[in-house]
Amino acid sequence: MFLRGKEGKFMQFREINPSPRTLMTPGPVEADPRVLRAMSSHILGQFDPEFTALMNETMEMERQVFQTNNRQTYVVDTTSRGGLETVLTGAVCPGDKVLIPAFGRFGYLLAEILERCGAKITLLEREWGTVFDPQEIEDALKKDSYKVVACIHGETSTSMMQPLDELGEICEKYEALLIVDSVATLGGAEVKVDEWKLSACIAGTQKCISAPSGSALITYNQQVEDIVKARKRVEKGIRTADDIAGKLPGIPSNYLDLGQLEDYWSSRRLNHHTEATSMQYAVHEALRCILEESLEVRFARHNLNDKALVAGLRAMGLTIFGDLAHKMPVVTAINIPEGADGKVIRGMLLNEFGIEIATSFGPLDGKILRIGNMGYSSQKRNILILLGALEAVMLANGVKVPSGEAVAAALAVYEKEEK
Numbered sequence: 001m002f003l004r005g006k007e008g009k010f011m012q013f014r015e016i017n018p019s020p021r022t023l024m025t026p027g028p029v030e031a032d033p034r035v036l037r038a039m040s041s042h043i044l045g046q047f048d049p050e051f052t053a054l055m056n057e058t059m060e061m062e063r064q065v066f067q068t069n070n071r072q073t074y075v076v077d078t079t080s081r082g083g084l085e086t087v088l089t090g091a092v093c094p095g096d097k098v099l100i101p102a103f104g105r106f107g108y109l110l111a112e113i114l115e116r117c118g119a120k121i122t123l124l125e126r127e128w129g130t131v132f133d134p135q136e137i138e139d140a141l142k143k144d145s146y147k148v149v150a151c152i153h154g155e156t157s158t159s160m161m162q163p164l165d166e167l168g169e170i171c172e173k174y175e176a177l178l179i180v181d182s183v184a185t186l187g188g189a190e191v192k193v194d195e196w197k198l199s200a201c202i203a204g205t206q207k208c209i210s211a212p213s214g215s216a217l218i219t220y221n222q223q224v225e226d227i228v229k230a231r232k233r234v235e236k237g238i239r240t241a242d243d244i245a246g247k248l249p250g251i252p253s254n255y256l257d258l259g260q261l262e263d264y265w266s267s268r269r270l271n272h273h274t275e276a277t278s279m280q281y282a283v284h285e286a287l288r289c290i291l292e293e294s295l296e297v298r299f300a301r302h303n304l305n306d307k308a309l310v311a312g313l314r315a316m317g318l319t320i321f322g323d324l325a326h327k328m329p330v331v332t333a334i335n336i337p338e339g340a341d342g343k344v345i346r347g348m349l350l351n352e353f354g355i356e357i358a359t360s361f362g363p364l365d366g367k368i369l370r371i372g373n374m375g376y377s378s379q380k381r382n383i384l385i386l387l388g389a390l391e392a393v394m395l396a397n398g399v400k401v402p403s404g405e406a407v408a409a410a411l412a413v414y415e416k417e418e419k
């Protein structure tokens with residue numbers, strides 16, 4: 001369509017018609033077609049009982065995916081980063097001491113958000129490509145008292161997964177809350193909120209949940225709920241005589257205000273922002289897809305595709321980055337072979353094959369390439385196509401890799417496991 005632009009010249013404004021892509025990044029990944037279909041449904045009003053019934057169903061399905069009984073389990077209209085900011089801003093008051101075991105870019109993001117909340121931060125740092133021994137965290141908790149320990153479960157910048165099963169117990173012993181970013185793992189690897197004693201957990205939609213980016217899934221326990229209650233302030237324009245301000249300092253964000261969001265997601269249905277209805281349809285359908293597949297089957301699918309991918313990459317002679325005992329099953333990082341340029345490899349994969357993989361950040365920029373194996377993108381077909389394409393791209397870039405070995409190695413994994 002040609003229309004007049006700002007300067008009176010005719011300009012072309014194209015219809016949205018994106019090129020087909022195979023998304024093998026650590027997010028965003030391909031949305032399940034069922035999710036995309038749900039998103040094209042017509043809009044319901046945010047207080048329509050039909051819509052609020054869907055919200056209640058979403059909460060129930062979300063509890064199952066987070067493996068929790070937390071009452072406060074709902075969705076925030078923001079990306080994962082906003083979800084982190086919502087929970088941290090609500091749970092952490094200015095002056096609170098927070099311990100952050102950081103082992104990659106997103107650990108530092110927690111620190112960045114918390115600094116702006118006025119928290120007093122202590123960073124425990126580790127070389128990228130490793131994770132913490134829970135003992136290291138316990139040692140830090142012994143030395144000083146903290147209100148919160150905040151950490152990343154799946155650190156997508158390095159492909160490492162921090163074991164959490166003992167950490168909740170340790171935090172409980174030292175009376176610290178444990179707030180966890182499971183943005184990259186929820187729906188692709190075990191996240192057991194109640195069993196692991198996580199006080200709060202935050203995830204996004206564009207990774208293993210397999211919906212577009214734009215919603216954050218959050219859950220938090222009674223302790224966090226009590227803090228939120230003590231900080232609660234309802235906006236003047238909608239406040240009633242019963243809405244008495246809590247004793248703790250109010251939450252400094254209006255949009256990301258857990259107290260008011262809770263009221264909208266509760267039977268009170270207090271008006272806050274206008275709900276992003278289509279994203280709610282997306283989350284509802286994505287959660288339905290997960291539960292229909294079952295968590296067990298879904299995790300096994302991701303693990304199998306991970307195994308095949310790693311076998312194929314190794315057969316190509318590539319080396320996997322980091323401590324393999326703690327590699328995420330949904331992200332694999334490879335060391336860029338000497339003499340090859342990561343940007344050129346990625347560019348050729350995208351331009352010639354329509355496959356997108358990712359680079360990394362900070363100290364790993366230009367050193368590793370990251371491959372996602374998440375949600376709807378985690379398919380045998382995608383793994384095999386990626387391995388074949390990567391081999392061709394490596395050869396075209398002068399990297400001597402054996403022909404045909406990668407796909408054969410992956411196929412052998414599938415053959416053995418699928419029997």
Ligand SMILES: Cc1ncc(COP(=O)(O)O)c(C=O)c1O
Pocket residue numbers: 026027079080081082106152154155156157181183184204213
């Ligand atoms: C572990 C982790 N946390 C947080 C984020 C931030 O998510 P978003 O870009 O959806 O705000 C990402 C995004 O890649 C991530 O991988």
